Amino acid sequence: MLNKNGHWSPDDIAWEQFDPSRVDSDILAVIRAASLVERNSADYVAYLKRVISDDPEFRAAAEQWGHEEHQHGIVLGRWAEMADPDFDFETAFRRFTEGYRIPVDAEASVRGSRAGEMVARCVVEAGTSSFYAALRDATEEPVLKDICNRISKDEIRHYRMFQDYFQRYQEREHLGRPRRAWIAATRFLEAEDDELSFAYYCANMPPEEAYDRSEAGRAYARTALGCYRRDHLGKAVKLILKAAGLPPHGRLGDLAFQATWLFLKVRTRGQLAA
Numbered sequence: 001m002l003n004k005n006g007h008w009s010p011d012d013i014a015w016e017q018f019d020p021s022r023v024d025s026d027i028l029a030v031i032r033a034a035s036l037v038e039r040n041s042a043d044y045v046a047y048l049k050r051v052i053s054d055d056p057e058f059r060a061a062a063e064q065w066g067h068e069e070h071q072h073g074i075v076l077g078r079w080a081e082m083a084d085p086d087f088d089f090e091t092a093f094r095r096f097t098e099g100y101r102i103p104v105d106a107e108a109s110v111r112g113s114r115a116g117e118m119v120a121r122c123v124v125e126a127g128t129s130s131f132y133a134a135l136r137d138a139t140e141e142p143v144l145k146d147i148c149n150r151i152s153k154d155e156i157r158h159y160r161m162f163q164d165y166f167q168r169y170q171e172r173e174h175l176g177r178p179r180r181a182w183i184a185a186t187r188f189l190e191a192e193d194d195e196l197s198f199a200y201y202c203a204n205m206p207p208e209e210a211y212d213r214s215e216a217g218r219a220y221a222r223t224a225l226g227c228y229r230r231d232h233l234g235k236a237v238k239l240i241l242k243a244a245g246l247p248p249h250g251r252l253g254d255l256a257f258q259a260t261w262l263f264l265k266v267r268t269r270g271q272l273a274a
Contacts, residue, residue: 032203039073118166129155130236
């Protein structure tokens with residue numbers, strides 16, 4: 001059932017259909033990490049409300065977005081605990097937040113403008129939508145498949161929300177296409193920053209084991225990247241090009257997709273070899 005904001009709740013998940021025989025241990029490890037990142041939305045809400053402090057409508061939208069992202073984490077964490085009773089979601093989340101924080105005290109967007117911030121958020125939502133679509137199609141466990149499908153659709157809706165606010169701020173800031181493209185490209189490459197690696201470590205490795213960013217990043221990427229198919233990546237590339245102000249179709253779109261697909265395949269082979 002959808003609530004007044006058009007969003008579902010954990011009660012809508014058919015938890016009784018959980019099938020432990022269809023849990024893939026590698027996908028489970030990735031889900032444990034993803035649950036921590038999704039749950040950590042409060043810091044991102046605080047950051048967005050701080051750098052866009054005089055737009056009440058956006059602040060309310062950011063609050064709702066954060067609530068939905070937080071719920072994604074809770075639902076993924078619940079599923080992970082069902083799949084692995086030894087996994088303690090709350091303990092892992094505390095480890096994660098004690099060791100990883102974003103700059104919530106920033107006075108202005110790290111992207112240089114409000115419109116630039118919205119471009120970066122669109123890139124994130126495009127990437128996460130494709131990520132959960134890939135996991136949805138990779139898993140055979142029915143409850144996780146439903147959860148990932150719901151989250152993937154949420155992220156597309158979030159993309160559209162940030163795109164709408166980009167249009168609002170763009171009317172005043174007139175962010176040039178080269179700058180938009182630069183922000184989109186740099187935010188895409190930031191997908192390999194410390195956040196996911198550290199989340200994977202906190203969710204899957206004991207506290208007494210020292211954190212090795214490269215090792216944790218490789219372990220995460222081996223499974224996460226391997227789930228992608230061409231259609232998953234193709235949709236993400238089109239959305240990112242649109243956020244960058246570039247035509248998502250035609251020759252440029254094809255070249256961008258081929259380059260990104262090649263990058264993904266090289267990265268996947270590299271992680272498997274490692």
